[in-house]
Amino acid sequence: MIHPVPATQVAGTLEVVTVTDPLPRPTDPPLACSIDALSMSLQMRDPYTRFHCDRVGTMCEQLGRYCDLDATDLSHLALAARFHDIGKIGIPDNVLLHPARLDDDQRAIMRTHPERGERIFAATGRADAQAVARLIRGHHEAYDGSGYPDGLRGSDIPLAARVLTVVDAWDAMTSERPYRDAMERSRVMFLLEDASGGMIDPQVLGAFQHLLRREPGLG
Numbered sequence: 001m002i003h004p005v006p007a008t009q010v011a012g013t014l015e016v017v018t019v020t021d022p023l024p025r026p027t028d029p030p031l032a033c034s035i036d037a038l039s040m041s042l043q044m045r046d047p048y049t050r051f052h053c054d055r056v057g058t059m060c061e062q063l064g065r066y067c068d069l070d071a072t073d074l075s076h077l078a079l080a081a082r083f084h085d086i087g088k089i090g091i092p093d094n095v096l097l098h099p100a101r102l103d104d105d106q107r108a109i110m111r112t113h114p115e116r117g118e119r120i121f122a123a124t125g126r127a128d129a130q131a132v133a134r135l136i137r138g139h140h141e142a143y144d145g146s147g148y149p150d151g152l153r154g155s156d157i158p159l160a161a162r163v164l165t166v167v168d169a170w171d172a173m174t175s176e177r178p179y180r181d182a183m184e185r186s187r188v189m190f191l192l193e194d195a196s197g198g199m200i201d202p203q204v205l206g207a208f209q210h211l212l213r214r215e216p217g218l219g
């Protein structure tokens with residue numbers, strides 16, 4: 001679509017110029033592309049986080065199905081899982097890429113990423129944007145109310161967000177990081193059991209353990 005730009009002053013005279021409209025045209029590909037662009041942005045910023053999100057997305061779909069989420073909740077979970085850490089795009093390099101454990105000030109900055117992610121995903125304008133953004137905001141809530149940003153407790157946290165919390169923790173601990181090796185699966189499961197009823201919903205953890213026994217190659 002071509003349209004005139006309001007008067008532009010050139011060499012002391014007023015001249016009207018035309019430019020190509022940068023807004024999407026009816027023939028442009030659908031919104032799916034903006035989702036892919038979000039993923040690519042995250043990968044360029046921090047490849048580890050992009051691939052962590054992709055793995056968590058795959059596992060969440062399976063665990064969500066195992067927890068009897070309906071088709072709508074499952075589709076929201078799949079997207080929220082894939083973009084749960086998208087808010088890290090807004091975290092400064094000296095925190096996001098810090099090659100060691102974070103100090104208290106750095107951790108406080110990092111803890112803003114669920115709210116940043118909520119805002120980014122809500123801005124996609126998708127019909128499901130608010131529902132997905134709510135799960136992104138909730139992925140660091142804890143079953144006992146000790147999580148953030150809202151300190152929600154138990155069933156006040158959407159089930160899909162509780163599923164995401166378990167898978168996120170599993171993948172983070174079984175992955176290699178610059179400041180530590182990947183942890184053994186048995187050790188990670190011990191730590192998740194230790195967090196059951198605290199950070200982790202015990203019923204979701206039970207479902208995850210059943211799922212891993214049935215499909216040991218999943219994680």
Ligand SMILES: [Fe+2]
Pocket residue numbers: 084085113139140
């Ligand atoms: Fe996160």
